Amino acid sequence: MKTIARVVAVMATAIGPLVNAGADGLKIVTTTSDLAAIASAVAGDKAEVRSICTGREDPHFLQAKPSYIMRARDADLWIRIGLELEIGWEMPVLDGSRNRHIRPGAKGHLDASECVNVLEIPAIPVTRAMGDVHPSGNPHYWLDPFNGRCIAVAIAERLGQLAPADAALFKANAAVFQQSLDERMFGAELVKSEDGGRLWLKVREGTLEKYLSDAGKADKIGGWLGAMRPLRGKKIITYHRSWSYFADRFGLTVAAELEPKPGIPPSPAHLAEVIELAKAQGIGIILQEPFYSRKAADLVADKTGARIVVVTNSVGGEAEAIDYLALMDLIVSRITGTP
Numbered sequence: 310m311k312t313i314a315r316v317v318a319v320m321a322t323a324i325g326p327l328v329n330a331g332a333d334g335l336k337i338v339t340t341t342s343d344l345a346a347i348a349s350a351v352a353g354d355k356a357e358v359r360s361i362c363t364g365r366e367d368p369h370f371l372q373a374k375p376s377y378i379m380r381a382r383d384a385d386l387w388i389r390i391g392l393e394l395e396i397g398w399e400m401p402v403l404d405g406s407r408n409r410h411i412r413p414g415a416k417g418h419l420d421a422s423e424c425v426n427v428l429e430i431p432a433i434p435v436t437r438a439m440g441d442v443h444p445s446g447n448p449h450y451w452l453d454p455f456n457g458r459c460i461a462v463a464i465a466e467r468l469g470q471l472a473p474a475d476a477a478l479f480k481a482n483a484a485v486f487q488q489s490l491d492e493r494m495f496g497a498e499l500v501k502s503e504d505g506g507r508l509w510l511k512v513r514e515g516t517l518e519k520y521l522s523d524a525g526k527a528d529k530i531g532g533w534l535g536a537m538r539p540l541r542g543k544k545i546i547t548y549h550r551s552w553s554y555f556a557d558r559f560g561l562t563v564a565a566e567l568e569p570k571p572g573i574p575p576s577p578a579h580l581a582e583v584i585e586l587a588k589a590q591g592i593g594i595i596l597q598e599p600f601y602s603r604k605a606a607d608l609v610a611d612k613t614g615a616r617i618v619v620v621t622n623s624v625g626g627e628a629e630a631i632d633y634l635a636l637m638d639l640i641v642s643r644i645t646g647t648p
Contacts, residue, residue, distance in 0.1 A: 335472055338384040338411075340395050341368055342624040343451045344421060344460070346633040348388060350486045351464045355475050356386075361402070364625025367600050368394055369572070373401035381406035384417070385471055388464065391422035392448035416470060422448065424463040425456040428553050452622060452640075453554035454494050454533065455509060457633055461486045493634050496531020533641045534559070540645065544590055546583060546615065548597035548606065551622055555640065564592055567605045575605035587613040594644065598622050618643050 335356040339345040345360035352358060359380050362368045368390070381387060381402050389395055403412055410417040427446035450456045465483035469476030491505030499508070503526070511517040512534075521527045530538065541560035545552075548567045556563050565586055569579035586592070587609060595606045596618045606617045620643040621627045623636065630636040 335385045335468065336383055337386045337388065338380045339388040340399065341390055341451075342626075343457075343633060343636070344388045344390065346624040346636075347457060347460050347486070348464050350632070351461050351479055351482045352468060353478065353482050355472065355478065356468070360625075362623070364621065364623035364630065365600065367598075368623075369397070371395075371398050373398040373405070375405075377402045378405040381411060382408055384408060384411050386417050386419060386467065387411035388419045388421055390448050390451070391420040392427065392445045392450075394448035416467070419463065419467045421460050421463060422446075422450065424459045425450045425453075428557060429550070447550060447553050449551045449622065450554050451633075452552065453558045454490055454637055455513070455558065456554065457637075458487050458490055458509070461490075489634060492532065493637065494532050495534055496529065498531060499526065499529045502526070502529075533637060536641050536645050536647060537561075543594070544592045545594040545596055546587060546592055546609065547595075548601045551598065552596055564590060567595070567597070567609070580605055580608055584609055584612045587615055594618055596620070596644065599626060616646075620644070 334354070335352065337345075337348050337352060337356050337358045339348055339358065339360050341362045342360045342364035345358050348356070349358045361377050361380065362371060377398070384406075387403070389399060408417075409415065412418055413420070422445075427450065429447040431444060431446075451460070461483040465479040468479045472479075488500075488505065491508065492500045495503075495505070495508050499521075508517065511520045518527065521529065537559040542562070544562045544564040545556065546565050546567065547563050550563075550566055550568075550571050552563060555561075565583045567575045567580065567583060569576055592613070593615050595610055595615050597603070597606055599619055599621055603617065603619065606619075609615060610617050620640050621630050621636070622640070624630050624633055626636075627639065629639045
């Protein structure tokens, strides 16, 4: 019996973390934990959801493993970030799985990037001399809550195609997720009196402040937007070009990265330039993920007095980031320095 138990434990480890299990339901495999968290919220108990990347790993640098192929083999739906985030390992996994239903172009393959507004699409041909630049644009789009909202809808629509009998349930679950996200973004009080979809429309038009002021609700903004409001217009430094979507959504400006080029480790010469820039522009925040070394950030902070904010950018990257909404809670609280 002990031998059987050990075998079962090894198999469970190989298969990977189970985000949500549904009896005899769909099998969903996502490339990142963020997509898994949203897919789990939408699928409910109608699917088993597994993620390739745990949230504590840099998805740029994963290597295709037999365990990943095992997860893909029986999947009904494969969901990827796209924009070449998974370029080094996705196709070897799909090829090895021999599952034609989840290959690009099939109904069982969902590229979540197709539903978002992509930032930083290069205007010139990309070469290796530019570092790890993605030719199709920046892939870290899940860090904009609006994109999280859009991803939920896209997943619900695709699940509805794969399991038509449950399409209404998936749509309803996506609506519940959106409502919860909207309340976290704008504050429950404001969303109670204003439709979340309308608020997002005003945000995207750049007219939210005027709209609420005209309605006598300028002081009602809460949630993530309210917490980040005092930092609007501030400049920050990041380690990697991972925070562009978050910064864009909340009105921050990424003035520099500690990497001289994406994917290239910090050099003394580049850090000297960053230090001078930070001093000249009064930059007070250095933002980076836990899986990067703090050595470069510590040097810049020591010379400039900037505050270092280390926070995961993926679900599961830290204990508090148990799902997508908790991830955004954590990021906002760390940046703002509030509980």
